[in-house]
Amino acid sequence: MAVRRVGAKAGLSREQVFDAALDFVDAHGLPALSMRKLGAALGVEAMTLYNYVPNKDALLDGLVDRVMETAFADLDSPGASWVPWLRSFAHALRQALLAHPGVLPLAGTRPVNSPDALRMSERWLAGMRAGGVPLGRAMDVVNVVATFTIGHTLAEAGRTPGHEGTEPNLDDRADELDPAEFPNLTEVIATRAGLDFDSRFTEAIDILLAGYAALP
Numbered sequence: 001m002a003v004r005r006v007g008a009k010a011g012l013s014r015e016q017v018f019d020a021a022l023d024f025v026d027a028h029g030l031p032a033l034s035m036r037k038l039g040a041a042l043g044v045e046a047m048t049l050y051n052y053v054p055n056k057d058a059l060l061d062g063l064v065d066r067v068m069e070t071a072f073a074d075l076d077s078p079g080a081s082w083v084p085w086l087r088s089f090a091h092a093l094r095q096a097l098l099a100h101p102g103v104l105p106l107a108g109t110r111p112v113n114s115p116d117a118l119r120m121s122e123r124w125l126a127g128m129r130a131g132g133v134p135l136g137r138a139m140d141v142v143n144v145v146a147t148f149t150i151g152h153t154l155a156e157a158g159r160t161p162g163h164e165g166t167e168p169n170l171d172d173r174a175d176e177l178d179p180a181e182f183p184n185l186t187e188v189i190a191t192r193a194g195l196d197f198d199s200r201f202t203e204a205i206d207i208l209l210a211g212y213a214a215l216p
Helices: 014-028 035-042 056-072 082-099 101-107 115-130 135-157 170-176 183-191 197-214
Strands: none
Touching: 014 035, 014 056, 014 101, 035 056, 056 082, 056 101, 056 115, 082 101, 082 115, 082 135, 082 197, 101 135, 115 135, 135 197, 170 183
């Protein structure tokens, strides 16, 4: 018996498939994602999705690519002013990841390697080299900034896959802490000193970039 290939749904695009997958992961968590459930969310059979993405691994890679596309859509290529460019790069990446926290585990483990992402990386490296940054250092600083941003955002908003909502929180221990034994932690909880993710991230990125800019 011949197998009937399910055609692509009229009006459905690859971008819509990945946007729907992002919404699904944000709402239900990464472990819940399947081609069948994604198809149902889009109102199509799971087989229809294979016209847009060959398998689930490609779907996971595409989720990361889609977040990166969103993050860097308005980011020009760097040049001589590569330090402020990388600052914008870091903040744009953090905001995109905060908008889709369910993708954070993927962003940390599945580097972008689609043709479009590789072309984007090539433009960045070319721009930094034109600005006087050696190739190896350009690779290092982009990767360090991206890795720090992903890790910081994972600590800030990440959720444990399959156990979302169970993450421990220092505030949950507030009533258990004896101020005599934990005077500093008690003060942190009361004053929120050192708990501002925005200012911590901004300062850390500035320190990182200042260090790289000062290298001979």
